[in-house]
Amino acid sequence: MSGPDPKVTTATLRARKGTAEKTAVVTAYDVVFARLADGAGIDVVLVGDSLGMVVQGERSTLAVTVDEIVYHSRIVSRGVKRAHLVADMPFMSYQASVEDGMRAAGRLMKEGRAEAVKVEGGLEVAELVQRLSRAGIPVMGHVGLTPQSVHQFGGFKVQGRTDDRRAQILADARAVAEAGAYAIVIEAVPQALAAEITRTIPVLTIGIGAGAECDGQVMVMHDLLGLEPAWKPRFVRRYAEMGKAAADAFAAYAADVRAGRFPGPQESFD
Ligand code: KIV
Numbered sequence: 001m002s003g004p005d006p007k008v009t010t011a012t013l014r015a016r017k018g019t020a021e022k023t024a025v026v027t028a029y030d031v032v033f034a035r036l037a038d039g040a041g042i043d044v045v046l047v048g049d050s051l052g053m054v055v056q057g058e059r060s061t062l063a064v065t066v067d068e069i070v071y072h073s074r075i076v077s078r079g080v081k082r083a084h085l086v087a088d089m090p091f092m093s094y095q096a097s098v099e100d101g102m103r104a105a106g107r108l109m110k111e112g113r114a115e116a117v118k119v120e121g122g123l124e125v126a127e128l129v130q131r132l133s134r135a136g137i138p139v140m141g142h143v144g145l146t147p148q149s150v151h152q153f154g155g156f157k158v159q160g161r162t163d164d165r166r167a168q169i170l171a172d173a174r175a176v177a178e179a180g181a182y183a184i185v186i187e188a189v190p191q192a193l194a195a196e197i198t199r200t201i202p203v204l205t206i207g208i209g210a211g212a213e214c215d216g217q218v219m220v221m222h223d224l225l226g227l228e229p230a231w232k233p234r235f236v237r238r239y240a241e242m243g244k245a246a247a248d249a250f251a252a253y254a255a256d257v258r259a260g261r262f263p264g265p266q267e268s269f270d
Contacts, residue, residue, distance in 0.1 A: 005041070005082050006082075007081075007082055007084075008043045008044065008082060008083055008084040009084060009115070010084070010115075010116060010138045010182045010183075012043075012084070013043075013044070013084065013182060013183055013204050014182055014204065016204060016215065017202060017203065017204050017215065018202075022215065022216050022217070023043045023044060023204065023206065023215060023216030023217075024041070024042050024043050024044075024216060024217065025042070025043060025044040025045075025046055025206050025216055025217065025218035025219075026042050026044075026045060026046070026218065026219055026220075026221050026224060027045070027046045027047070027048040027050055027054075027218070027219070027220045027221045028045045028046075028047065028076050028079070028080075028221055029047065029051055029054075029055050029072045029075075029076065029221070030072070030075055030076065030079075031075050031076065031078045031079040032079065033079075033221055034075075034076040034077075034078070034079030034080050035079035035080075036079075037079075037080075037083065037221070038079060038080045038081055038082055038083045041082075042083050043083060043084065043216070044083055044084045044085075044086060044206075044216075044218075045076060045080050045083045045084070045085050045086070046086045046087075046088065046118065046218060047069060047072050047073040047076050047085070047086070047087045047088060047112070047114070048061075048088050048118075048220065049061040049064040049069065049088040049089075049090045049091070049147075049148070050088075050147075050220050051064055051068065051069070051072060051088075052064040054220060054221075054222040054227075054228070055072075060147065060150050060151075061090070061091060061147045061148060061150075062091045062148065062150075063091075064088075064090040064091065065090060066089075066090055066093050066104045066107055066108070068090070069087050069088055069089075069090055069108060069112060070087075070107055070108060070111045070112040071112075072112075073085070073087040073108060073112030073113060073114050074111060074112050074113050077112070077113035077114070084115055084116065085113065085114050085115045085116075086114060086115065086116045086117065086118050086140055087108040087109075087112050087114035087116075087117055087118070088117070088118045089101065089104055089105060089108070089117050089118060089119050089120075090104075090148075091148040094119060094125065094128055098127055098128045098131055101119070101125075101128040101131075101132070102128075102131060102132065102135065105117045105132050105137050106137070109137055115138070116137070116138035116139065116140055116182070117132065117137060117138075117139060117140070118139070118140040118141075118142055118185065119132075119139055119140070119141060119142065119176075120141075120142040120143075120146035120147070120148050120149070121141075121142070121143070121146060121172065121176075122141075122143055122168070122169070122171060122172020122173065122175050122176055123171065123172060123175045125141075125176065125179075126175040126176060126178070126179040127179070129141065129176055129179035129180055129181050130179040130180055132180075133179065133180030133181070134180070138182050139176075139179075139180065139181045139182070140181060140182065140183045140184065140185060140206075141173070141176035141177070141181040141183070141184035141185065141203075142184065142185040142187065143169050143172045143173050143176065143184060143185070143186055143187075143197075144159045144160060144169055144185075144186050144187040144188055144189040144193075144194075144210065145157065145158065145159045145187040145188035145189070145209070146187065147187075156188070157188070158188045158189065158190070158209070159187075159188060159189050160189040160190055160193045161190065166190075166193055169186075169189060169193060169197070170193070170196065170197060170200075173186070173197045173201050173203075173205075174200075174201060176203075177201045177202065177203040181203055182203065182204065183203060183204040183205070183206055183216075184197070184201070184203055184204070184205055184206065185205075185206045185207075185208065185218060186198075186205050186206070186207050186208075186210040186214060187207075187208045187209060187210065188208070188209040188210065188235070189209075189210050190211075191210060191211025191212070191213065192211075193210075194207050194210035194211050194213060194214050195211060195213035195214075198213050198214050198215060199213075204216060206218050208235060209233075209234070209235030219236070219237075223236040223238070224236075224237070224238065224239050224240075225238075225239065225240045225242040225243075226238040226239075226240050226241040226242050226243050226244070227242050227243045227246075228243055229241070229243040229244055
């Protein structure tokens with residue numbers, strides 16, 4: 001007889017490295033979708049700073065604050081039972097000093113109820129990753145197209161296409177792994193580079209636009225569910241058309257209200 005699905009922890013994820021078991025990660029920003037993702041067997045729920053773009057309507061992730069991630073992470077934590085919960089460290093919560101990063105991470109864990117934090121970067125964040133890990137705060141790294149550097153890159157562009165940049169991303173992944181990260185997101189790089197990182201670095205890799213050879217995959221919930229019908233970049237696979245379904249439902253409701261068909265007797269009290 002099998003018991004309830006065990007809770008996914010950093011130990012679970014570390015143990016998957018080198019096995020054939022793939023890890024499914026998705027973002028969530030509220031309790032409803034967190035509960036749905038958790039109940040569907042998603043392994044890791046990420047409160048990403050993509051919040052800025054998909055929930056707040058910004059053009060980048062840069063405006064997101066620690067307070068906002070804390071708020072959404074705490075909400076998401078109420079919907080997550082089995083999945084491992086990771087919260088993103090927003091732009092400028094850790095770039096100015098390791099101490100800033102320690103305090104921000106502490107808030108995400110204490111107030112946001114996160115079980116780990118995610119930090120973008122490589123060599124330049126290695127000291128922070130080490131300090132956080134030693135303080136008992138598990139760190140997920142993030143290399144390749146790191147969206148907080150969008151203006152440095154000149155747009156959301158695939159990274160690692162030149163020899164220099166390829167070597168730099170590899171060195172970044174190695175530095176973050178050696179500093180103690182338990183997993184690393186690899187975003188928007190050629191699949192051969194992600195495969196090399198996955199083969200040579202003893203830490204779970206989670207790809208987004210990084211090919212099939214990563215140890216797991218992450219998708220932004222809005223992309224996976226088709227909540228923005230006009231947005232369909234190459235790395236996205238849509239598993240639903242919820243944007244269209246929602247628009248159709250709103251239109252049907254408005255038509256029923258205007259025609260006097262809603263509410264009917266069954267939706268009214270005697
Ligand atoms: O902010 C985010 O949602 C992310 C994922 C896309 C990895 O960083």
